[in-house]
Structures are given as structure tokens and as C-alpha cells.
Amino acid sequence: MDVLHSMNNGKQYSVLNFDRTNRSTSIDIYDYKTLKKVKTLVNSSDFEAIPYFTDYTFNKDENKVLLAIDEESIYRRSTLGKFVVYNIAENSIHTVANYKIQEPTFSPDGEYIAYGFENNLYYKNLETNEVTQITYDGKKNEIINGITDWVYEEEFRFVRAFDWNVEGDKIAFIRFDETNVPEFSMDIYGNDLYQTQQVFKYPKAGEANSLVSLHIYDVKTQETTKVKLDKKYDDFYIPRIQWTNNPDVLSAQYMNRHQNELDLWMINAKTNSSNLVLVEKDKAYVNVTDNLTFLKDNSFIWTSEKDGYNHIYHYDKNGKLINQVTIGNWEVTNYYGYDEKTNTIFYQSVENGSINRDVYSVKLNGRDKTRLTKSDGTNSASFSADFSYFINSFSSATNPPEYTLHNAASGNLIKSIKDNDELSQKLLDYNTSKKEFSTIYVNGNDLNMWMIKPANFNETKQYPLFMFQYSGPGSQQVSNQWNSANDYWYQYLAQQGYIIVCVDGRGTGFKGAEFKKVTQNELGKYEVEDQIQAAKQLGKLPYIDASRIGIWGWSFGGFMSSNCLFKGNDVFKMAIAVAPVSSWRFYDTIYTERYMMTPQENPLGYDENSPINHVDKLKGDFLLVHGSGDDNVHLQNTMRLAEALIQADKPFDWAIYPDKNHGIYGGNTRLHLYKKMTHFINETLGDKIHKDAASKEKSEVKIKG
The missing domain is CATH 2.130.10.10 (YVTN repeat-like/Quinoprotein amine dehydrogenase)
Structure with missing residues (x-):
């Protein structure tokens, strides 16, 4: 749909x-x-x-x-x-x-x-x-008006940095001066005789950010006014702007560079005066969301982790707390909106278990909470404009996505819109295995885990173990939802005799702020410890061959799999790292400093947990993959890691995909990549059957040659 x-x-x-x-x-x-x-x-x-x-x-x-x-x-x-x-x-x-x-x-x-x-x-x-x-000073790689720069787009997740007021007579916009932001360049090889270069501003951790300022343009007078605040900011972000229901009052969120304080301002466009109505502080960092909702009286709904879990709050227009709407040792994962007729808030949460998602309603005063969805799995709602209906998207590990229409007041099913019965029937033709959910007690925590065993699993046999993880702050890979593309690959590997496991360690999301933020200033320490210890414990199971354990990941997951192989060289036999960060010194300001502060303030945190500084520990087999056109995690990460491995005289395999970005796709690219990874897994973890088959294939090639 x-x-x-x-x-x-x-x-x-x-x-x-x-x-x-x-x-x-x-x-x-x-x-x-x-x-x-x-x-x-x-x-x-x-x-x-x-x-x-x-x-x-x-x-x-x-x-x-x-x-x-x-x-x-x-x-x-x-x-x-x-x-x-x-x-x-x-x-x-x-x-x-x-x-x-x-x-x-x-x-x-x-x-x-x-x-x-x-x-x-x-x-x-x-x-x-x-x-x-409206503006005349815009210039490539210098000044941007109303559109975010690279790092805001990537890390604050928005592009349009302008907003009309409710009467359409004013436009607020953010201006980015990226003159002093260092430039990054990438070779684009293309098909011509000479390559070209893509040059863009990219602030790496500790480097200069764009200087931002907030402006209001008056359509009637065609004049622009720069917003002035009653507080001096030295190095800051403006991650959100939004007009209130009052055509003269603009809300703006200002955040310090450490991102552990967020200020919500109300700015009067008529008088160019400002009022600081809410200050959010956290010992680690404050999340930026799109949940700010203004009611008719300009009181507002806000979400915050200030009690240790992400919940919904109601404030008056001056920032005085009216009440905490939701409360409990669980997280609100999506805010859908507020129905002023019934005084009801609609939201999604993990109250029914951190791997599940359900849709709920609750009164603005926090009473009459109702679970509107009935099936365990991942439920996501799209409400009608008047909040009388919602279309629910549901899937689970055993149920492909289906769309159903529901009554918003009760959650009762009205009609099925679309199902995936054909897909369910088609999959019956394949020998697939069930994704088994459980928890594993590691380093003092119950960690969510899924496991896929071969369909013909025999508990008296021993199987190689191949682990997948992402592990980034607030992320989740162990969730009760339908297959991603990778899940079909895991089924293919299971058919060949591998056990596939995913463990969400400390630092991942939806289990409270303390669990998520324990990794602060030490990205890659606790997360790696959890993966290594989980692998050790899994290796003790009678049906897992502890001598054949591998791990892989992409992006943050590639950073992790590299570290796991190097630091856990007595546990992991092999690892695959796709588009990995090899040192957080190479990554952007907003993401990296949110969790690590700057390299100048926290050099040990950066260096002690970066794979590039642990290459001397490599004992197993390592496959390193990157796209040369990756504007996000630059090829620089892999090139520097490769050079460190070479100077440490450590053998490794690698592949560079020309002009491909962080997703590494297009044409046959993904097929080639996954075939290469599968071959590498079979060569390094595969049992005698795989190796005999590979040997036979090679001998046949020689004979034909």
C-alpha cells in the first residue's frame, strides 16, 4: 500500500x-x-x-x-x-x-x-x-538555505529545513554555513577514460561543523529576520523547527554539541523575542524525535527517556508538566497522534515484550489504556484523519505481512485488506527452518536471541555456528517480524548445514535507557564482550562445533565483526566485515560525538576499541568488503584497515565494489557479494562435505582447462 x-x-x-x-x-x-x-x-x-x-x-x-x-x-x-x-x-x-x-x-x-x-x-x-x-547567498560547499547539509540529513534524519506557518505568511528556515567544514572527496570511476571526483563537506569527529542560524521570512514584506535567543550558544545544532498553532510562534530545538542537553524554544516572530520552555538533560545523550505535537491551546505532547524508558508527556504552552501520559518498564516506540474529539493518544510500544510491537490508545490524562492489536508480532498502524479507523500492518517470524482494517476505539477487526497467502503457500515448497526466539544470559544480562537450525537438524551432530549482529546504539535485530532479504540467505546457509544465530547485546534498544547507554564513551567495548561471551556459551552446546564459529556484520556490524575476530581470536575462526568503520576518528561528528564525545576529549575511548588498533591479534580468516562510492562510511576506513593488516603481515581477503555506496547494490552487485560471502563461509567454516565439493569443482575446472 x-x-x-x-x-x-x-x-x-x-x-x-x-x-x-x-x-x-x-x-x-x-x-x-x-x-x-x-x-x-x-x-x-x-x-x-x-x-x-x-x-x-x-x-x-x-x-x-x-x-x-x-x-x-x-x-x-x-x-x-x-x-x-x-x-x-x-x-x-x-x-x-x-x-x-x-x-x-x-x-x-x-x-x-x-x-x-x-x-x-x-x-x-x-x-x-x-x-x-528568498535567499541569494547559496553556494555549493559553502552556504545552504532551507535544506540540510550532509551530516544533518544522515544523522538528524531530515532534509527540509524550512517550514510554513499556519497562515502561510511566514517561512522559517535554517541556514548552514559550511565554509569551514573540511571537504571529503571520492573518486568516481564510471566508464570514461578519466575518473571524476565527488567533493562534499563532511565533518569528521572533532572537526568543524556547519555554523547554523535560524531565520524567518515574511511573505508580505519580503523581509528576512535572523532569530535571536536569550541564551548564548557556542557550538550547537538546530535539529528541529516547527510552527505552533499560533501563526506568530515558532518552536525550535537547540542542542549542544555533546547532545546531552536539548532546549525547546518558543520564538515570537512579531517581536523577535524568545522563551525557553523546556530543557532536557541526560548524562549520555538526548534523543531527537518528530513527536512534538501542539494541541489547540498550544500545550504540547513530548516524548522523553527521562525516567529511564521512552514515554509520552503532556506540557502546557509554557513548558510546565501537566502529566506523564505513559509509564512503565517498557518503551514507547512510535507516536501516532492525538484525537482531540476523544482526548485520546495513539501510540506503539513494546509493553508486550521487547521483540514485539503493539498499538495502544490512552487518554491524555494517562487513563483507560487499551491494547488495540491482538496478535503477537510486529504491529504498525496508519490512522484515518479523524482517528475513527486504522489500517494495521502485521507480521511475525511465522506470518508474512498482512494489512487489516480496524475500529480505532476498540481495535476490533473490520475487514482484511491484503494478505500474503500466496507467499505462505509458495514457501511450503521450500525446506525452511523456524526462527527460534529465546534469551541468553551473558555478562549479567538476559539478551534477546534468535537461532535458525538446519531443517534436518540432528542434535547428535555438531554444526558450525555463523553469527550475525549489528549492535549499534538503540538498534534491534532480534524482532518478531517477517523475513528480511537476509533471512532467506540464512535459510540457504542453514540448508547447507550451518546454525545461524543473532544476539542483541548491551547498547541495543527497547530495553530501557540504562541498557542502551551503558556503551557511552566506549563504543565497541561492551558490545564486543557480549558477542564473544555469547559465542563461548553457544560453543558449549553439544550440537555446536566450537572450533568453527564465525561472525559477520555491515557498517556498525562490520566494525563489530572485525573487533570480535581480533579480540576474540580464541573464539572466532572467521569474520566478514562489510562497509565497516575501522576507527571512529573517521566517522561524522553528530553520530560519533553523541556516543563518544570528541577525539580530543576521549582519545582512549576512540582508540582502544577501534579494529585498526588490534590487527596484530588476527589469527582467523577475514573478509573485508567496501563500496568505493560510500559517502557515509568512507572507503578510507577499509583502506586504512587493509594497510594496517598488511604492515602487521596478516593475510586477509577483500573486495572493493566500484562506485557503489553504503548499500552496495545495483545490477548484479548484491548477487555477486552474497555469492562471494557464501563461498568464503564454505571455505572457512564448512565441513568436509563442503570442502570435498569445492575440491571436486576445482579439479573439474582444471581437467576442462
Whole structure:
């Protein structure tokens, strides 16, 4: 159900449908009660100017819709594209710009669209076609207006750094001055005789960040005012801005560089005065979320970990706590919204076990909490605009995804929308194994774990153990949800006689702040200790061959698998590290310093747990993989690690995928990578059967040669 949108009337919803035969896209409207298609709102095949569109956004009144065409990715979340406005009443389309732009956004009345282009901000009057330029100083790798820089996009998870107020007469935006941010360059090999270079600003830990400032543009006077606060900040971030229901009052979140203090400001655009209404502090770090919700009286809903678990709070407009809405030794994992008619908050949590997700409702005063979903697994809701219905997406380790319609008041099932019975039937043709969930007691903690055994498992035999983990702060890999692509690979490995295990160690999420933040200032210490100890304990099981234990991971998981092989050289026989961080000194400011402070403040924390400093301990087999076009975890990490291994005279295998980014995909790339990893596993962990088969294959090749 792609790009699901609940219509304002609360009775209908829209989705984006793609017709593969005609290569056209349409926005189709469905009725919640009957689940039948009511009409097709717009189809790309009806307009010669639109080959097909890939996304859509309604204006507030839903009489216009913005269609994205010819989009191209910049980084993980940012895109460039051409856009047209479809006027529903007139059945006409209107091109926003004849060039590719970023983040076009309707004004509340639908009369204007603001957007970013070449680091400046503009808005267009859709009636007169007049384009007004708001900023003029934008320049590549120097000044960006209204669009985030690389590190904000990646780590604060947003791209559009501008926002219309509720009356559409003001635009607030963040300006990024990245002049002093060091540049990073990557060779792009392509197909030409000479390679090119991608050069962009990337602040590594301890280096200069963009200088940010907040501005408010007045549409009527066409004047821009710089926001002034009643507090001096030396080195800071502005991770969120959002207008309140008062057209003159803007909320802005300011955070210190250590990210252990977050200030919520209310800024009056008329008087350019500011009021600090809430201060969040933490001995480790404060999370930035998108959960801030303003009620009609401008009191607001906020989520915080301040009692040790992530919960929902209600504050008045001046920041005085009215009440803590949810409480308990469990985490709120998603905030869906507030229904002012029934005074009800809807949210998702792990109250039913940290590997599960359920949807709940609760009154604003914290009473009458109701579990709205009934099945154990992963439930995720999309509510109708009036909160009378929700579409639930459910899956578990044994149930493929299904979509069902529910009554929001009771959670009762109304109708099934889509199931995956065909997939379930298809999988019956394969000899798959059950993913077994359990906990393992390691270093004083019950850690969540799953295990996949061969389908023909024989407890009197011994099997090699292959472990997977990610282990990054607040992450989770052991969850009761349907297969990811990797799970099918694990089933394939299990068919060949491996036991696959995943353990979420200390530092991972959804078990409280203390469990998650114990790794503060020492990334890779406790997480590695847990993986090594878990492997030791698993190796004592009668059906696991302790002499054949391997581990792998990607990104943070690659950092971990490298460390595990080096530091746990008496436990692990092999490791695969894909796109690993080899030293946190090479990674960006916001992510790294959130957990480690700066290298200048915490040099031991950086160096004692970086794989690059432990290469001398390598005894087993090591496969190192990276994409040369990785703008996130740079190839520099692997090159420096490879050089350290070479100088330590340690043998290893490696693969560099040309021009591939952090995801390492495109064409046959993923197939090639997973075949290579499978071959490496068979060569290093495989039993006599695998080695005999490999030997036979080699001899056949020689004979044919």
C-alpha cells in the first residue's frame, strides 16, 4: 500500500498504484468501510507531460496534489526532481519548475509552493506563476538555505529545513554555513577514460561543523529576520523547527554539541523575542524525535527517556508538566497522534515484550489504556484523519505481512485488506527452518536471541555456528517480524548445514535507557564482550562445533565483526566485515560525538576499541568488503584497515565494489557479494562435505582447462 494517505473526510484513503503493463502510475481513492476503489484521482497515462510519477503530496484542502517525476537520489534521504501540481477541480497540471528542485512544499492555503534550488530558497505563486527568491547567498560547499547539509540529513534524519506557518505568511528556515567544514572527496570511476571526483563537506569527529542560524521570512514584506535567543550558544545544532498553532510562534530545538542537553524554544516572530520552555538533560545523550505535537491551546505532547524508558508527556504552552501520559518498564516506540474529539493518544510500544510491537490508545490524562492489536508480532498502524479507523500492518517470524482494517476505539477487526497467502503457500515448497526466539544470559544480562537450525537438524551432530549482529546504539535485530532479504540467505546457509544465530547485546534498544547507554564513551567495548561471551556459551552446546564459529556484520556490524575476530581470536575462526568503520576518528561528528564525545576529549575511548588498533591479534580468516562510492562510511576506513593488516603481515581477503555506496547494490552487485560471502563461509567454516565439493569443482575446472 504505497504512499498511503488518509483523506481529510476520514472515510477514504489514497494509495499510489503502478501499472507495470502500461508503465503508468495513478492515485486511487478507496473507501475505508467497503475497501472498494471509489475512483482514480489522477493517472499519468492521461497526460503526455507526465511519463509516470513516483510520489505525491496533497495540499491542506486536498484540492491540489503535487506529483514527483524524474526523481534522482542525492544522498540517503535527499532527492532532486521535477514536479507538477495537479488541480483536481480543473483536471489540469501545472509545472512547478523546468529544472530539478528539492523539497517542494505547499503553503497551507495551497496558493504557493516553496522549494530549494542550488542552495537557495524560492516560492512560486501558483495562480500568477510569479517566482520569488528568498535567499541569494547559496553556494555549493559553502552556504545552504532551507535544506540540510550532509551530516544533518544522515544523522538528524531530515532534509527540509524550512517550514510554513499556519497562515502561510511566514517561512522559517535554517541556514548552514559550511565554509569551514573540511571537504571529503571520492573518486568516481564510471566508464570514461578519466575518473571524476565527488567533493562534499563532511565533518569528521572533532572537526568543524556547519555554523547554523535560524531565520524567518515574511511573505508580505519580503523581509528576512535572523532569530535571536536569550541564551548564548557556542557550538550547537538546530535539529528541529516547527510552527505552533499560533501563526506568530515558532518552536525550535537547540542542542549542544555533546547532545546531552536539548532546549525547546518558543520564538515570537512579531517581536523577535524568545522563551525557553523546556530543557532536557541526560548524562549520555538526548534523543531527537518528530513527536512534538501542539494541541489547540498550544500545550504540547513530548516524548522523553527521562525516567529511564521512552514515554509520552503532556506540557502546557509554557513548558510546565501537566502529566506523564505513559509509564512503565517498557518503551514507547512510535507516536501516532492525538484525537482531540476523544482526548485520546495513539501510540506503539513494546509493553508486550521487547521483540514485539503493539498499538495502544490512552487518554491524555494517562487513563483507560487499551491494547488495540491482538496478535503477537510486529504491529504498525496508519490512522484515518479523524482517528475513527486504522489500517494495521502485521507480521511475525511465522506470518508474512498482512494489512487489516480496524475500529480505532476498540481495535476490533473490520475487514482484511491484503494478505500474503500466496507467499505462505509458495514457501511450503521450500525446506525452511523456524526462527527460534529465546534469551541468553551473558555478562549479567538476559539478551534477546534468535537461532535458525538446519531443517534436518540432528542434535547428535555438531554444526558450525555463523553469527550475525549489528549492535549499534538503540538498534534491534532480534524482532518478531517477517523475513528480511537476509533471512532467506540464512535459510540457504542453514540448508547447507550451518546454525545461524543473532544476539542483541548491551547498547541495543527497547530495553530501557540504562541498557542502551551503558556503551557511552566506549563504543565497541561492551558490545564486543557480549558477542564473544555469547559465542563461548553457544560453543558449549553439544550440537555446536566450537572450533568453527564465525561472525559477520555491515557498517556498525562490520566494525563489530572485525573487533570480535581480533579480540576474540580464541573464539572466532572467521569474520566478514562489510562497509565497516575501522576507527571512529573517521566517522561524522553528530553520530560519533553523541556516543563518544570528541577525539580530543576521549582519545582512549576512540582508540582502544577501534579494529585498526588490534590487527596484530588476527589469527582467523577475514573478509573485508567496501563500496568505493560510500559517502557515509568512507572507503578510507577499509583502506586504512587493509594497510594496517598488511604492515602487521596478516593475510586477509577483500573486495572493493566500484562506485557503489553504503548499500552496495545495483545490477548484479548484491548477487555477486552474497555469492562471494557464501563461498568464503564454505571455505572457512564448512565441513568436509563442503570442502570435498569445492575440491571436486576445482579439479573439474582444471581437467576442462
